[in-house]
Amino acid sequence: MAQIKRTPLADQAADLLLAKIRSKQWSLGAKLPGETTLATQLGVGRSTIREAIRQLAGKGVLETRQGAGVFVTALDITEEWDTVLQRAGIVAVIEARIAIEAEAATYAAERRTPQALRAIRKALKDRQKDHENTESYVDADMRFHRAIVEAADNPVLLELFDSFVPRLRQAMIEMLRLGRSLAENQDHNAHADLAEAIANRDGRSAYELSRTHLTALKGALQ
Known part of the structure; x- marks a missing residue:
C-alpha cells in the first residue's frame, strides 16, 4: 500500500x-x-x-x-546548463554560439601564440580532407572552431563552447544528412579567411568573418 x-x-x-x-x-x-x-x-x-x-x-x-x-542573489533557481541546451532550439544555440565565437575570434587574433596558430592551421587542413562519413567531417569542423576559441586564452569561453558541442554536433550531422549545407567552396574559403585573419592579428576581420559564417550557418539550419 x-x-x-x-x-x-x-x-x-x-x-x-x-x-x-x-x-x-x-x-x-x-x-x-x-x-x-x-x-x-x-x-x-x-x-x-x-x-x-x-x-x-x-x-x-x-x-x-x-x-x-x-x-x-537570484530571482529563481538556475536550471542545469545541459538541460537548458537540450530544450533550446538549435537556432537559439547558434545565436549564442555567434556571440561567443565572434568575440573569441577577436581575442584569438590578439592573443594567439605560434603554437595556437599551428593548431588552428592543422585543424583547418584536417577539415579539408575527405572524410569517411558525416560524423568525422562534423568532428573535424568542431575541432577547427574549438582551436580558435582555445587560442582566445579565455577558459570561460572555452568551457561555454565545449558545453555546446554535443547539441551542435547532432544538429550539424542531421543538417548534412538532409543535404542542407553551405556551398562547399564558399564554406572552405570562409574558414580559411578566418584562420588568416587570426594569423595576421586582425581582430576586426576575424570578428566579422566569424559572425558572417555562423549567421549563414544559422540560415542553413532554419
Whole structure:
C-alpha cells in the first residue's frame, strides 16, 4: 500500500520563500526580513527558516552575509546548463554560439601564440580532407572552431563552447544528412579567411568573418 509522503517543513518554507522572490516581493539584492519576522509570516520555527535559507543559498538564490543579513542573489533557481541546451532550439544555440565565437575570434587574433596558430592551421587542413562519413567531417569542423576559441586564452569561453558541442554536433550531422549545407567552396574559403585573419592579428576581420559564417550557418539550419 502506497504511503503519503510528508514534505519536510523546511522544504515547504523554502518553496514559500522562493515563491515570494519569484513574485518580486523582494527584488534582486534586497535584504530579507529577520528570522523572527519570517518565522511569524510563514508560521514555522526559526530553525526551519534557517534550514530553508540554507537550501536556497545552496541553489544560489540567497546569500548569508556575516553581520549583515540574508540577501537575494537570484530571482529563481538556475536550471542545469545541459538541460537548458537540450530544450533550446538549435537556432537559439547558434545565436549564442555567434556571440561567443565572434568575440573569441577577436581575442584569438590578439592573443594567439605560434603554437595556437599551428593548431588552428592543422585543424583547418584536417577539415579539408575527405572524410569517411558525416560524423568525422562534423568532428573535424568542431575541432577547427574549438582551436580558435582555445587560442582566445579565455577558459570561460572555452568551457561555454565545449558545453555546446554535443547539441551542435547532432544538429550539424542531421543538417548534412538532409543535404542542407553551405556551398562547399564558399564554406572552405570562409574558414580559411578566418584562420588568416587570426594569423595576421586582425581582430576586426576575424570578428566579422566569424559572425558572417555562423549567421549563414544559422540560415542553413532554419
